[in-house]
Amino acid sequence: MKKAKFLIGGFAVALLLALAAGFVLAQGPEGTEEEAGATGEVGAAAAMDDKIPIQGQLTDASGTPLTGSYDLTFRLYNAASGGTPLCEDTDSVSVDNGLFFAYMDFCTAEDINGQQLYLGIEVGSDGEMTPRQPIYAVPYAWSLRPGAEVKENLADDPILYLYNTGSGEGLWSTSVDGEGVHGSSGNGIGVGGYSLLGPGVHAESLSGAALSAAGTGVITSTAKSYLWISGNDIRPFHESDGVIIDADTIGGAKIYRGPNSGNKNVMLPISVIGPLYGQDVTVSELEIYFVGATEFDGIAAVLMRRQTGVCSTTSCYATILYDTADHSCDQANNSTGCTLTYSLTQNNVLTEQSGILYLTIELFFSGETTWVEIGGVRLTLEHD
Structure with a gap:
């Protein structure tokens, strides 16, 4: 024994x-200091x-x-x-x-x-x-015990820093009924994540909210978003212009001059959510997809405005873009159409007070039966 x-x-x-x-x-x-690393x-x-x-x-x-x-x-x-x-x-x-x-x-x-x-x-x-x-x-x-608290007053460094040099998660947290990860900050970021290739923060839930933002509810993101507007939404600027609009089945619309001579204006109303999750939305780019029947059928001017009030005077809108150059894209030489791209830099921030956009396109035609087709419009939205 x-x-x-x-x-x-x-x-x-x-x-x-x-x-x-x-x-x-x-x-x-x-180990030596060299073995441990500086x-x-x-x-x-x-x-x-x-x-x-x-x-x-x-x-x-x-x-x-x-x-x-x-x-x-x-x-x-x-x-x-x-x-x-x-x-x-x-x-x-x-x-x-x-x-x-x-x-x-x-x-x-x-x-x-x-x-x-x-x-x-x-x-x-x-x-x-x-x-x-x-x-x-x-x-x-x-x-390291469950329910433990690590507390310190640090200005520039994190309380806890996890770094995975491989392809796995830096932090994995699971809760049966509560929150997998809860972050709170008085003036900064409650939960922050960084990744070179994968998701910086991944949220998953079987039945509840995968990601919940309380307090101000603001979620910040530097990612770009894109809003597509169908050419089917094109409408005449003035009914008296006699312009004829034929919507097609793939999202575009052919605009004919009609019996009245001269250039014709059409408009495209745009609805954008702004702010998005507490962030103002910046419209940074406009792309117009179009093609003309001939080289003499195209776009004569592009005007984009942001509504700032309800009235009919210039005090109720801000001009984002005004281009008066002619742009043509004949079908014979451009079977897939052309893209007209604008970088937007002024009056292009949508806030809780001002966010309604409208786009006016002036078209020129070579004849009554020729046409210009607007396939659609894409807006690039940024949130930082």
């Missing part, structure tokens, strides 16, 4: 140092095996220290008695005058996740010793 007297203080410190470092070796030769980062190449060091003293029933090689089995439980081991490891351990040093392998982060753990030990086939030894945290490891 043998018994083990464990150096609980030393064991607890060794174990929790291993946990705090992410299952790296807690005891051993100290910033103190631990890269994937520097990470060591996920082993838990255990130190103890083995004696016989009378308390005499033993010397020799013994099979020791270590088991981790989440209960002081009973239950099933979370993980276990059996090794042949060298004992010198009762003292031994061993490593427990085969435990994972799912086993050691902040819950209270107990260590069970068995020598050979003598049966597991009782009572099991509770594992306590060293003070700095308390910040």
